[in-house]
Amino acid sequence: MHIHFLDPFQPRQSTIHLLDPRVKLALALAFILTTALTPSEAWPAYILLFALVFSATILSDLGAGYVLKRSALALPFVLSALPLIFTTEGAPLVSLSIGAWSLTAYQPGLARFASLALKSWISVQAGILLAVTTPFPDLLVALRSVGVPRLIVAVIGLMWRYLFVLADEALRMLRARLARSGGAGKAGLRKGGSLVWRAQVAGGMAGSLFLRAFERSDRIYMAMLARGYDGEARTLPLARIRPLQWLTLGVGLGILTLLLVLAYLI
Amino acid sequence: MHYAPQPLHIPDGFLSVLVSIVFWLLTAAAVGYALRRVGKDLGDRQVPMMGVLAAAIFAGQMLNFSVAGGTSGHLMGAAIATILLGPWAAILVMTCVVSVQALIFQDGGLLVLGANIFNMGVVGVAVSYMAYQTLHRLARGAHWGPFAGGFIAAWLSIEASALFVALQLAVSRVSPANIAIPAMGGVHALIGIGEGLITLGALAFLYRARPDLVHAGDERPVKGRLIWAFGLLVALGLAVASPLASSNPDGLEWVAQQAGFLDAGRASPFRLIPDYLLPGVSNHALATILAGLLGTLIVFGVTLLVAYNRRARQAPD
Numbered sequence A: 001m002h003i004h005f006l007d008p009f010q011p012r013q014s015t016i017h018l019l020d021p022r023v024k025l026a027l028a029l030a031f032i033l034t035t036a037l038t039p040s041e042a043w044p045a046y047i048l049l050f051a052l053v054f055s056a057t058i059l060s061d062l063g064a065g066y067v068l069k070r071s072a073l074a075l076p077f078v079l080s081a082l083p084l085i086f087t088t089e090g091a092p093l094v095s096l097s098i099g100a101w102s103l104t105a106y107q108p109g110l111a112r113f114a115s116l117a118l119k120s121w122i123s124v125q126a127g128i129l130l131a132v133t134t135p136f137p138d139l140l141v142a143l144r145s146v147g148v149p150r151l152i153v154a155v156i157g158l159m160w161r162y163l164f165v166l167a168d169e170a171l172r173m174l175r176a177r178l179a180r181s182g183g184a185g186k187a188g189l190r191k192g193g194s195l196v197w198r199a200q201v202a203g204g205m206a207g208s209l210f211l212r213a214f215e216r217s218d219r220i221y222m223a224m225l226a227r228g229y230d231g232e233a234r235t236l237p238l239a240r241i242r243p244l245q246w247l248t249l250g251v252g253l254g255i256l257t258l259l260l261v262l263a264y265l266i
Numbered sequence B: 001m002h003y004a005p006q007p008l009h010i011p012d013g014f015l016s017v018l019v020s021i022v023f024w025l026l027t028a029a030a031v032g033y034a035l036r037r038v039g040k041d042l043g044d045r046q047v048p049m050m051g052v053l054a055a056a057i058f059a060g061q062m063l064n065f066s067v068a069g070g071t072s073g074h075l076m077g078a079a080i081a082t083i084l085l086g087p088w089a090a091i092l093v094m095t096c097v098v099s100v101q102a103l104i105f106q107d108g109g110l111l112v113l114g115a116n117i118f119n120m121g122v123v124g125v126a127v128s129y130m131a132y133q134t135l136h137r138l139a140r141g142a143h144w145g146p147f148a149g150g151f152i153a154a155w156l157s158i159e160a161s162a163l164f165v166a167l168q169l170a171v172s173r174v175s176p177a178n179i180a181i182p183a184m185g186g187v188h189a190l191i192g193i194g195e196g197l198i199t200l201g202a203l204a205f206l207y208r209a210r211p212d213l214v215h216a217g218d219e220r221p222v223k224g225r226l227i228w229a230f231g232l233l234v235a236l237g238l239a240v241a242s243p244l245a246s247s248n249p250d251g252l253e254w255v256a257q258q259a260g261f262l263d264a265g266r267a268s269p270f271r272l273i274p275d276y277l278l279p280g281v282s283n284h285a286l287a288t289i290l291a292g293l294l295g296t297l298i299v300f301g302v303t304l305l306v307a308y309n310r311r312a313r314q315a316p317d
Helices: A021-037 A043-059 A064-081 A107-133 A136-145 A150-181 A195-226 A243-265 B017-060 B078-085 B087-105 B113-139 B144-171 B177-209 B225-247 B249-259 B284-314
Strands: A092-098 A101-106
Touching: A021 A043, A021 A107, A021 A136, A021 A243, A021 B017, A043 A064, A043 A107, A043 A243, A043 B284, A064 A107, A064 B177, A092 A107, A101 A107, A107 B087, A136 A150, A150 A195, A150 B017, A150 B087, A195 B017, A195 B078, A195 B177, B017 B078, B017 B087, B017 B113, B017 B144, B078 B087, B078 B113, B078 B144, B078 B177, B087 B113, B113 B144, B113 B225, B144 B177, B144 B225
Parallel strands: none
Antiparallel strands: A092 A101
């Protein structure tokens, strides 16, 4: 089994794909920052922000539903904001009473909760779009250009290269365990052993995964030494950003600033 | 397939911008210092070793075991990374893991990435190191030392990270402290046991297969007094502060107000022109309708453009 499906990148030849990765990263970050700075309950601004990210999705040639489908995955965290509905006081909406204590939902609380959920959902779409339209090596170039230390970029690059190898290894271990001790998470299959035993087995798997990783890193280090590695993470100089790309960046940032000003005006 | 997002990764939109920026600065300082230290400890094998270990931690998070009713225990890995690599390299490894999760898998936001790295990388590693080193020393070479240390380090790393998430949510005024802290703390006290058990199992395996790796802590004498002290400070601070904050959420708000970021967390901090309405946009509802129309027009225009382009591209064939 190969785990290449982990890589979210979808190769296409669209406008968004051809955008310089540095420009794309900067625009995605600016978009998320704008969304975060937009005040609560600025519904018109949310609609426009969504229209922007949705337009970019359409431009990316992936089909309208692609990003939307994935964006639902990040929503469970919204639960943590649920108490807002009941703690932001204002005009009461519904009152629930269970036994001795009662719970009142307030209208401003609901509005704040909805704003938060929407803002989070819109931001996630920008992140997904960035990951889906940018090959990982290009993303590394973008990280370097925004000032991430060279060593960190080198480690992330190596991590990405071996992620699939080690994830394959982990999947093989999971399959071996499934064959020997019943389903780990499947309903209907009897689970093997006691809880502590199961945890110990998972721990043994983790330990052996780390051990293999250690030994593999030794071999990789030897191979790198043999090819002239001297501890310095060298990289090619960054290519220049073309004028058209600068223009895209400028226009994008301008639109976002305008949107932010509008969000505070209305 | 097996990749399950964990509730410790905060998505974008949940922390106020000021809180995000403050934690970016703290993270940058910690990671910058760790970068300087790691160069001295690991030398030129740092890139391959940390890169592959980071990949292993990421893959290790797929390993799960069933607990009850369809729920399962997972590994975060801060404790095991600290035990195997030492605190400074572990901070960098966790930084890379959390960054890739955010960048590629949207597990955690980009603007709040600083806070996420701080919770799982810096805090998780610091308290792990503190607990492991302390118990290791206390045991004076007895067999139970690394095991007890590993279990407590793993549990503490989850619990401390969870409490930091709760504190950040409370300061951003997303979840009141008296709800967020007991809820996050309580759930993760249980999740932490799973982490502890897996870490224990991993240590037991490594102890038999490669005792030299687990004993690394003995040969490298105190090389992280600073991070030990920080871990202790965090653990003690959380033990004292979280019951206080959750019993008296106004206290936390008072701190937030004093520090000046209550306004940043407020729903609508200020209006540039109060009671002034744009000419032609007479009220809020009308503005929403206009925005809806404009948004639809933008999307429609883009769709037309794409369709037209595609037809133009197909035409020559």
